[in-house]
Amino acid sequence: MNINKIIPPKIAQKIMNGLFIASGLLTILILILVLGYVLVKGLPVVNLEFLLADPIDSGRAGGIFPMIISSIYVTAIAGIIATPLGIGAAIYIVEYANANRAVRLIRFGAEILASIPSIVYGLFGLAFFVVFLQFNWSVLSGGLILAIMALPTIFQVSEVTLSSIPSSYREGSYGLGASKWQTIYRVVVPAAIPGIVTGIILGMTRAISEAAAVMFSVGSALQTPISIFDPGRPLPLHLYTLATEGISLDNAYGTAAVLVIIVLVITIGTNLIVDRYQRKMTGG
Amino acid sequence: MNRIEVKDLNVYFGDAHILKNINTEIPKNTVTALIGPSGCGKSTFLRTINRMNDLIPSFRKEGDIILDEEDIYSPKYDVASLRKKVGMVFQKPNPFPKSIFENVAYGLKVHGIDDKDFLHQQVEESLKAAALWGEVEDKLDNSAMSLSGGQQQRLCIARTIANNPEVILMDEPCSALDPISTTKIEDLIHKLKNDYTIIIVTHNMQQATRVSKYTSFFLNGEIIESNLTDKLFIEPKVKKTEEYITGRFG
Numbered sequence: 264m265n266i267n268k269i270i271p272p273k274i275a276q277k278i279m280n281g282l283f284i285a286s287g288l289l290t291i292l293i294l295i296l297v298l299g300y301v302l303v304k305g306l307p308v309v310n311l312e313f314l315l316a317d318p319i320d321s322g323r324a325g326g327i328f329p330m331i332i333s334s335i336y337v338t339a340i341a342g343i344i345a346t347p348l349g350i351g352a353a354i355y356i357v358e359y360a361n362a363n364r365a366v367r368l369i370r371f372g373a374e375i376l377a378s379i380p381s382i383v384y385g386l387f388g389l390a391f392f393v394v395f396l397q398f399n400w401s402v403l404s405g406g407l408i409l410a411i412m413a414l415p416t417i418f419q420v421s422e423v424t425l426s427s428i429p430s431s432y433r434e435g436s437y438g439l440g441a442s443k444w445q446t447i448y449r450v451v452v453p454a455a456i457p458g459i460v461t462g463i464i465l466g467m468t469r470a471i472s473e474a475a476a477v478m479f480s481v482g483s484a485l486q487t488p489i490s491i492f493d494p495g496r497p498l499p500l501h502l503y504t505l506a507t508e509g510i511s512l513d514n515a516y517g518t519a520a521v522l523v524i525i526v527l528v529i530t531i532g533t534n535l536i537v538d539r540y541q542r543k544m545t546g547g
Numbered sequence: 548m549n550r551i552e553v554k555d556l557n558v559y560f561g562d563a564h565i566l567k568n569i570n571t572e573i574p575k576n577t578v579t580a581l582i583g584p585s586g587c588g589k590s591t592f593l594r595t596i597n598r599m600n601d602l603i604p605s606f607r608k609e610g611d612i613i614l615d616e617e618d619i620y621s622p623k624y625d626v627a628s629l630r631k632k633v634g635m636v637f638q639k640p641n642p643f644p645k646s647i648f649e650n651v652a653y654g655l656k657v658h659g660i661d662d663k664d665f666l667h668q669q670v671e672e673s674l675k676a677a678a679l680w681g682e683v684e685d686k687l688d689n690s691a692m693s694l695s696g697g698q699q700q701r702l703c704i705a706r707t708i709a710n711n712p713e714v715i716l717m718d719e720p721c722s723a724l725d726p727i728s729t730t731k732i733e734d735l736i737h738k739l740k741n742d743y744t745i746i747i748v749t750h751n752m753q754q755a756t757r758v759s760k761y762t763s764f765f766l767n768g769e770i771i772e773s774n775l776t777d778k779l780f781i782e783p784k785v786k787k788t789e790e791y792i793t794g795r796f797g
């Protein structure tokens with residue numbers, strides 16, 4: 264039986280074109296729907312006071328300033344720790360380790376780490392950072408858990424990017440008398456920056472959006488954390504509390520809108536910077 | 548006077564015996580062409596001279612390569628300084644994804660030079676020596692990737708020259724280029740041969756006769772015949788050489 268007789272190639276082509284366009288449009292539609300809904304519901308409560316004031320009456324009124332600061336704290340701690348570790352591990356795997364057993368173990372480990380549910384990270388953080396290391400409920404404990412969560416993402420994206428750098432760049436560098444380390448930091452890593460930055464941003468946006476991973480470790484304080492040992496309440500956790508405890512659905516949407524805007528600004532902003540860097544690098 | 552002496556060189560990749568009993572001398576400030584069919588070991592030979600094969604774990608060699616009376620494989624010989632002295636131009640142009648300026652300044656920076664005026668002066672001189680200056684002088688900050696293939700290859704030559712080498716190894720430097728770019732590179736080689744010892748691998752017999760003074764014919768990891776290029780092409784002494792240059796195999 265000939266498939267061409269059932270559906271002539273030209274018509275099959277048209278059907279497939281239609282399906283591809285439809286799935287593209289549907290993806291964009293879903294994005295607009297979700298973002299639009301959150302922004303339409305949330306933006307009305309967002310004003311300067313909402314951004315800069317402390318919450319009043321558990322968040323029924325007032326603003327979310329301490330939550331913004333908490334989010335910045337935990338995300339920054341996660342980034343400062345996970346970024347060098349993730350990139351370092353990727354450089355080790357790609358540039359130093361010859362595809363041996365240790366390499367496969369590290370890759371496998373990263374895959375497992377990436378697939379563990381965030382609530383499980385939350386429990387581990389409670390046991391390890393809060394109780395065992397006695398960091399207590401603090402933005403430090405929360406940030407450390409988020410670092411572990413962001414690590415596999417940064418590692419995996421960096422590794423893929425570094426592996427895709429043509430070996431002819433490395434040869435050119437060695438051929439001019441550069442050492443391995445010079446070759447890595449002067450040629451290979453700069454060429455991989457766009458990919459590595461994408462990995463960092465993926466890891467960081469995942470970290471800033473987490474409620475479950477930090478709910479047992481960061482505390483639930485309504486005050487602005489000053490030191491890293493102070494408890495805090497990042498935006499997603501605040502949003503979760505406002506919604507589930509029936510405190511204020513309006514302010515939950517407001518918090519969600521702020522969170523979404525932060526993530527959008529980070530993502531779009533870095534994309535623009537990376538694009539410019541890439542154009543400068545490749546002249547394209 | 549000989550710049551490079553190769554004595555009883557044998558090269559292995561694991562169990563594979565790639566280069567067999569190579570004995571040859573490469574004279575100073577001349578162009579020596581290496582010809583021979585694919586896979587006969589020309590690139591491997593070239594990469595033994597600047598120790599690029601050190602990067603391949605299964606690489607092993609016997610015999611000596613003497614450059615300016617020094618054994619380049621002796622433990623006290625610094626590989627970085629060897630590769631500064633013996634530059635390499637690859638088959639496919641491989642500029643770094645950096646600006647034109649940064650590409651040429653790369654070797655100097657790697658060897659610890661950061662004086663801005665000196666770098667600028669060296670970059671300009673090297674680009675002039677590589678016959679590229681006029682085409683790029685007002686866009687040194689543009690990416691090297693925006694250049695044409697032929698320009699990229701001349702940039703790679705400039706990058707090598709900036710290191711102030713004595714020897715330049717060229718591994719089929721024109722095989723990825725169009726005829727006009729090829730002519731430009733050949734003209735450049737003519738200009739450079741007064742100041743540098745050049746060893747060029749080529750698949751193109753006409754190119755060998757156009758650019759080189761000496762030619763060595765490689766076959767299955769051995770040098771079958773070495774002679775003045777004119778002699779080797781006009782009256783080859785070995786049957787195999789004659790068969791190869793008349794196009795009967797390879």
Ligand SMILES: Nc1ncnc2c1ncn2[C@@H]1O[C@H](COP(=O)(O)OP(=O)(O)O)[C@@H](O)[C@H]1O
Nearest residue numbers: 560563565584585586587588589590591592603
């Ligand atoms: N990294 C390597 N590992 C193992 N064998 C290699 C490697 N590089 C080259 N060879 C082998 O060495 C032989 C010579 O290769 P090469 O020097 O590239 O030849 P040519 O440049 O004359 O075409 C070939 O048989 C090739 O398969």
Ligand SMILES: [Mg+2]
Nearest residue numbers: 589590591718
């Ligand atoms: Mg070759």
